[in-house]
Amino acid sequence: MKRPTIADIARRAGVTKSTVSFALNDRPGVSDATRARILAIAREMGWQPSRTARALSGGRAGVLGLVVDRPARTLGVEPFYMQLISGIEAELSSRDIALLLQVTDDARAQEATYRRWWAERRVDGVFVVDLRVDDERTKVLTELGMPAVVVGGPHGLGGLPGVWNDEVAPVRSVMEYLVALGHRRIARVAGLPGLWHTVMRDEEFERAARELGVTPSGGTADYTGDAAARVTRRLLASSAPPTAIVYDNDVMAVAGLGVAAEMNIRVPDRLSIVAWDDSALCRLVHPPLTAVGLDIAAYGAEVARCLADLAAGRPVTSACHATAVLSPRGSTGPVQLT
Amino acid sequence: MKRPTIADIARRAGVTKSTVSFALNDRPGVSDATRARILAIAREMGWQPSRTARALSGGRAGVLGLVVDRPARTLGVEPFYMQLISGIEAELSSRDIALLLQVTDDARAQEATYRRWWAERRVDGVFVVDLRVDDERTKVLTELGMPAVVVGGPHGLGGLPGVWNDEVAPVRSVMEYLVALGHRRIARVAGLPGLWHTVMRDEEFERAARELGVTPSGGTADYTGDAAARVTRRLLASSAPPTAIVYDNDVMAVAGLGVAAEMNIRVPDRLSIVAWDDSALCRLVHPPLTAVGLDIAAYGAEVARCLADLAAGRPVTSACHATAVLSPRGSTGPVQLT
DNA sequence: CTCCTTAGATAAACCGGTTAAGTCCGGCCG
DNA sequence: CGGCCGGACTTAACCGGTTTATCTAAGGAG
Numbered sequence: 001m002k003r004p005t006i007a008d009i010a011r012r013a014g015v016t017k018s019t020v021s022f023a024l025n026d027r028p029g030v031s032d033a034t035r036a037r038i039l040a041i042a043r044e045m046g047w048q049p050s051r052t053a054r055a056l057s058g059g060r061a062g063v064l065g066l067v068v069d070r071p072a073r074t075l076g077v078e079p080f081y082m083q084l085i086s087g088i089e090a091e092l093s094s095r096d097i098a099l100l101l102q103v104t105d106d107a108r109a110q111e112a113t114y115r116r117w118w119a120e121r122r123v124d125g126v127f128v129v130d131l132r133v134d135d136e137r138t139k140v141l142t143e144l145g146m147p148a149v150v151v152g153g154p155h156g157l158g159g160l161p162g163v164w165n166d167e168v169a170p171v172r173s174v175m176e177y178l179v180a181l182g183h184r185r186i187a188r189v190a191g192l193p194g195l196w197h198t199v200m201r202d203e204e205f206e207r208a209a210r211e212l213g214v215t216p217s218g219g220t221a222d223y224t225g226d227a228a229a230r231v232t233r234r235l236l237a238s239s240a241p242p243t244a245i246v247y248d249n250d251v252m253a254v255a256g257l258g259v260a261a262e263m264n265i266r267v268p269d270r271l272s273i274v275a276w277d278d279s280a281l282c283r284l285v286h287p288p289l290t291a292v293g294l295d296i297a298a299y300g301a302e303v304a305r306c307l308a309d310l311a312a313g314r315p316v317t318s319a320c321h322a323t324a325v326l327s328p329r330g331s332t333g334p335v336q337l338t
Numbered sequence: 339m340k341r342p343t344i345a346d347i348a349r350r351a352g353v354t355k356s357t358v359s360f361a362l363n364d365r366p367g368v369s370d371a372t373r374a375r376i377l378a379i380a381r382e383m384g385w386q387p388s389r390t391a392r393a394l395s396g397g398r399a400g401v402l403g404l405v406v407d408r409p410a411r412t413l414g415v416e417p418f419y420m421q422l423i424s425g426i427e428a429e430l431s432s433r434d435i436a437l438l439l440q441v442t443d444d445a446r447a448q449e450a451t452y453r454r455w456w457a458e459r460r461v462d463g464v465f466v467v468d469l470r471v472d473d474e475r476t477k478v479l480t481e482l483g484m485p486a487v488v489v490g491g492p493h494g495l496g497g498l499p500g501v502w503n504d505e506v507a508p509v510r511s512v513m514e515y516l517v518a519l520g521h522r523r524i525a526r527v528a529g530l531p532g533l534w535h536t537v538m539r540d541e542e543f544e545r546a547a548r549e550l551g552v553t554p555s556g557g558t559a560d561y562t563g564d565a566a567a568r569v570t571r572r573l574l575a576s577s578a579p580p581t582a583i584v585y586d587n588d589v590m591a592v593a594g595l596g597v598a599a600e601m602n603i604r605v606p607d608r609l610s611i612v613a614w615d616d617s618a619l620c621r622l623v624h625p626p627l628t629a630v631g632l633d634i635a636a637y638g639a640e641v642a643r644c645l646a647d648l649a650a651g652r653p654v655t656s657a658c659h660a661t662a663v664l665s666p667r668g669s670t671g672p673v674q675l676t
Numbered sequence: 677c678t679c680c681t682t683a684g685a686t687a688a689a690c691c692g693g694t695t696a697a698g699t700c701c702g703g704c705c706g
Numbered sequence: 707c708g709g710c711c712g713g714a715c716t717t718a719a720c721c722g723g724t725t726t727a728t729c730t731a732a733g734g735a736g
Contacts, residue, residue, distance in 0.1 A: 003457055005692055016716055021694060031714060048457045052393045053692035057721050061390065063438075076421035076634070077618040079414035086413055089441040098460065100401075101439045103427040119341055120389045122436065225622040254622045261624035280415040284563040284592045285623060286599035296414070343722055354686055359724060369684060391722035395691045679736085686729070691722105698717070705710085 004045040012045070013038050024049075055121060064092065064307055065100040065123035067110045069130060070223075075103065077251050078223060079279040080296060081129075084151070087300020088127070095308055111140050118146045124311035127151055127303060128160070132194040149307040149316075153196050161316050163303045166323040167200035170292045173326055174274055175208040178244045182335035183272065187235050187242035188218040189228055189252055198248065201276075205246075217242055221252055228252030232259040236271070243335050244272035250281045253289050257331065268333030278327055287330030294324045342383040350383070351376050362387070393459060402430065402645055403438040403461035405448045407468060413441065415589050416561060417617040418634060419467075422489070425638020426465070433646055449478050456484045462649035465489055465641060466498070470532040487645040487654075491534050499654050501641045504661040505538035508630045511664055512612055513546040516582045520673035521610065525573050525580035526556040527566055527590055536586065539614075543584075555580055559590055566590030570597040574609070581673050582610035588619045591627050595669065606671030616665055625668030632662045 006020045013020065015034065023030045023038040024047075030038075055061040066088070068081055075081060085099070092099055100123055102113050114137070117123045125147030128137055138158030141148045150162035178186055188205050191198050209216040217235060221227035228247060232255070235242055247253035253275030260267050267273055267287055275282050278293025299321050310316045344358045351358065353372065361368045361376040368376075393399040404426070406419055413419060423437070430437055438461055440451050452475070455461045463485030466475055476496030479486045488500035516524055526543050529536050547554040555573060559565035566585060573580055574597070585591035591613030598605050605611055605625060613620050616631025637659050648654045 007692075017693080018695075018717080019715060022715090025694085029714065034714080048454065050394070050692050051458045051460055052390055052399065053721090054694080055390045055721095056388070056394050056692080056723085057694045059694070059721095071424075075424055076417035077622070078420075082416075082420055083414035085439070086409075086441045089439070093440060093442070099439050101423070101427065101437050102431060103424045104431070116386065119386045122389055225618055251618075251622065254619075258622055258624035258626075280563055280589075281592075281619075284415070284589065284596055286596035288596075345722075355723080356687080356725080357685060360685090363724085367684060372684080388722050391691090392724080393691095394693085394722080395724045397691095397724070677736105679734105681732105681734080683732085684730090686727105688725100688727085690725080694720080696717105696719085699715085701712105701714090703711090703713105706708095 004042075004047045005050070006047070009038060009041050009045060009047060012041050060124045060311065061121060062096065063098045063100050063123045064304070064311065065102070065113075065117050065126040066129070067102045067104060067113050067126065069104050069107060069110050071105045077225070078249065079281055080249070080277055083279065083296035084129070084300040084303075087297035088304040089300075090297065091301040091304035092308065097308055107136075111137060114140060114146065115144065118144050125149070125307050127307060128153070130192075131162075131196045133196055133199055135196075147307065147311045149303060149310060151303050161306060161310060161318045163299070163306050163319055163321050165197075165294065165299070165321050167197050168204045170324040170326065171201050171204040172208050174246060174292055175205070175212055175214065177326060177328070178246075178272065178274070178332070179212045179214060181244075181272065181333065183242075183244040184213065184335075185215045185217065185240060185242045185244075187245045188216065189231050189235075189245060189247045189256065190218060190220050191223050191248035191252075193220055201248070215240075221248075223249050223251060225251055225255035225258075228255040229259050232256045233263070236260070236263060236265060243270075244274065244332070246274045246276070248276050250275045250277045250279050250289070250291065250293075253291070253331075254281060254285055257285055257287075257289065267331055269336050272332040274326075274332060276324075278324075282329070290327065290329045290332040292324045292326045294322050298322075342380075342385045343388070344385070347376060347379050347383060347385060350379050398462045398649065399459060400434065401436045401438050401461045402642070402649065403440070403451075403455050403464040404467070405440045405442060405451050405464065407442050407445060407448050409443045415563070416587065417619055418587065418615055421617065421634035422467070422638040422641075425635030426642040427638075428635065429639040429642035430646065435646060445474075449475060452478060452484065453482065456482050463487070463645050465645060466491070468530075469500075469534045471534055471537055473534075485645065485648045487641060487648060489641050499644060499648060499656045501637070501644055501657055501659050503535075503632065503637070503659050505535050506542045508662040508664065509539050509542040510546050512584060512630055513543070513550055513552065515664060515666070516584075516610065516612070516670070517550045517552060519582075519610065519671065521580075521582040522551065522673075523553045523555065523578060523580045523582075525583045526554065527569050527573075527583060527585045527594070528556060528558045529561050529586035529590075531558055539586070553578075559586075561587050561589060563589055563593035563596075566593040567597050570594045571601070574598070574601060574603060581608075582612065582670070584612045584614070586614050588613045588615045588617050588627070588629065588631075591629070591669075592619060592623055595623055595625075595627065605669050607674050610670040612664075612670060614662075616662075620667070628665065628667045628670040630662045630664045632660050636660075 010017045010020045023035045129151045131153035150160050152164050153162045219231035265271050275289045275291040278291035282289035282291045348355045348358045361373045467489045469491035488498050490502050491500045557569035603609050613627045613629040616629035620627035620629045
C-alpha cells in the first residue's frame with residue numbers, strides 16, 4: 001500500500017492533478033462541490049503533501065536552520081541553547097515547520113553550512129546566534145539573499161532583522177542593587193570578548209561603576225566552569241578582593257560558588273554572587289544564586305515567529321524582546337563589615 | 339546568477355543530462371575522458387546537487403530525525419541531550435547528513451511526528467531516545483518500516499537495532515566502592531520509573547544491596563532538581579538516614595548536594611554523593627561530585643553511525659557501546675564513626 | 677564480409693507536486 | 707443574435723535530479 005499522491009486523488013475524483021492541487025491549496029478556479037469532493041477523498045485516502053515535491057517546484061522547504069558553534073562539552077552544560085531550541089521548536093512545530101540543527105566547532109564551517117543549505121534549498125532561512133561585533137556571517141547571508149534573523153543582535157545589522165534583549169538596563173539594576181547592599185568593589189567575569197552582548201554589558205558595567213563610585217575589576221572566560229574558576233581564584237586572591245562578582249552566565253556563576261566554597265569564603269557573608277542567564281541551575285545549588293534572566297523559551301518562540309514570517313515573505317520588524325529581570329536569592333547579601 | 343543544474347553542465351559539456359548524472363555519481367557508462375571533463379565543468383560552475391530533487395526521485399533525503407520528549411525547562415539543564423546531539427552531529431556532518439530536531443512535551447505527539455516525517459519522506463530514519471519498557475514507539479516504527487535505532491535500549495527490541503550501555507556493571511562497582519568505604523545504608527534516587535535503564539539499574543541496585551549486606555532506600559524523581567531535592571530531604575530526615583546517596587543523573591546529584599548544604603550536612607564527612615551521567619556540571623560544584631559516566635558525545639557518534647548505515651541500506655548490528663566508569667572525586671569518602 | 681557484442685551516449689519517463697496558458701461552455705449585454 | 711466575459715477545468719511545462727530502455731558506432735570473432 002503506497003502512499004497516495006495527488007494523481008491518485010485526481011483519478012478517484014475524475015479530475016486532473018491541477019484541479020486537485022488547486023482544491024487542496026484553497027485557490028480559486030474550483031467549484032465548491034468539486035472542492036468538497038476532492039477534500040473528502042484526500043482525507044479518506046490519508047493524503048499528505050510531499051514536502052520534497054513542494055520544495056522542488058519552487059515552494060518552501062518548510063525547514064529553518066540553526067547552526068550552533070560551541071564545542072560539544074561546553075554546549076552540554078549551558079542551559080541557554082537547549083532552552084532556546086525548545087522555545088523555537090514549540091513555535092515552529094505549531095506551524096508545521098521543521099528545525100534543522102548543525103553543531104560545529106568552527107566559525108568557518110558555519111559559513112560553509114549556510115552556503116550549502118541555501119544552495120541545496122534545504123532550508124528557507126536561518127537563525128544567527130552568538131552574534132559578534134562586525135560579524136562576517138551577516139555579510140554572507142545578505143550576499144546570499146538568505147532569510148535570516150539575528151538572535152541577540154541589534155536592529156539593522158547588515159540589513160538583517162533581529163530580535164534582541166535590553167542588555168544595558170539589567171547591568172545597571174544589578175549594579176545599583178549591589179551598591180545598595182554596600183558593595184564598592186565589584187568584579188565582572190565576562191564571556192567571550194567578541195560577542196555583541198559582552199561588549200554591551202562591558203560598556204555599561206564600566207559606566208555604571210564610574211557613576212556609582214564602584215571600583216571595578218574582572219576578567220574574561222569562555223563560559224566554561226574551568227575558565228571561570230581560574231579567574232575567580234585570581235580575583236579572590238588579590239590584595240583588595242571584590243565583595244561581589246557578577247558572572248556572564250549561570251555555569252560560570254556556579255563555578256564561582258564552588259571556588260568560594262573551596263577557599264572557605266562564605267557566600268553571601270564574605271562574597272556576593274550574581275549570575276546572568278537565570279536557569280534551573282541557579283536554584284539547584286546552595287545558596288541559590290541571585291540571577292538576572294528572562295524566559296529563554298519565550299524568547300526563542302518570538303525569534304522563531306520572526307523568522308517564519310520572514311521566510312514566508314511576510315514583512316517583519318526587528319524588535320527588542322524583553323529586559324531581563326533580577327531575581328534576588330541567597331547568594332547576595334549586605335557587605336559584612338570586618 | 340542562478341545556481342547551476344545538471345542541465346547547465348550538460349549544455350556546456352555538449353552531452354545530455356543523463357550522461358552528466360552518470361558521471362557525477364561514479365556510475366559506469368561514461369568514458370574516462372568525458373567523465374573528467376564533466377567533473378571539471380561541474381567544479382568550475384560550483385555545482386551542488388539539489389537534495390530536494392534527489393530525495394524526490396526516490397533517493398534519500400539525507401536527513402535523520404530526533405524527537406526529544408521533555409519539557410523545555412527540564413531539557414535545558416540536563417547536559418545529556420546536548421552532548422548526545424553534539425556527538426550525533428559530529429558524525430553526521432562528516433557524512434553530509436543533516437539532523438532534524440523536534441522537541442515535544444507529549445509522547446503522543448512524538449508518534450505523530452514519526453508518521454508525518456515518514457509520510458512526507460522528510461527523514462531517512464530516526465533516533466529513538468528515552469526508551470521505555472514496552473515502548474509503543476518501536477511498534478509504530480516497525481509497522482511503518484521506518485529505519486530507526488534505539489538509543490540506550492536492548493538489542494532485538496521489537497526488531498529494531500539498538501546501541502546501549504552496560505547499565506548493570508557500573509551499579510555494582512559503585513555499590514562495591516561505597517561498601518568498601520564503610521557505607522551500609524545507601525539510597526538511590528532513581529529517574530523516571532518507566533525507562534529501560536531505570537529498571538535495569540533498579541534491579542541491580544536491589545540485588546547488589548542484598549548480596550553486599552546493604553540496607554537500601556530510595557525514591558523516584560523526574561530528573562529535575564526540585565524533585566530530587568524533595569526526595570533527598572525526606573531521605574535525610576528519616577530516623578536512619580543513608581550515609582550515601584546515588585542519583586540517576588548529574589542535575590539531581592547537584593540538587594542533592596545543595597540540600598545537604600542547606601541542612602548543614604557536610605559532604606563527604608556525613609554524606610557521600612554519587613552522580614550518574616558525568617558532565618562538567620559535576621566538576622563545577624564544591625566538592626566536585628564523584629560520578630559514573632562515559633563519553634556521551636562518542637556514544638552519540640556511534641549511534642549516528644549505526645543509523646546512517648541502516649538508512650543507507652547497509653547491514654547494522656546492535657551493540658553495547660561501553661561500560662560507564664566511576665570517577666571518584668570529593669563528594670565521596672569513608673563513613674565517619676560517631 | 678557479416679554478425680554479435682558492448683562501451684558510450686541519448687531519449688524519455690518518472691518522482692509529486694505547482695502553475696502559466698489554454699479550452700469549453702453558459703450567461704449576460706448591447 | 708453575436709460577442710464578450712468569466713468560472714470551471716484541462717493541458718502541458720517545469721522544478722532538478724535518477725533511471726530504464728534505446729540507439730549508434732566501433733571492435734572482435736568466425
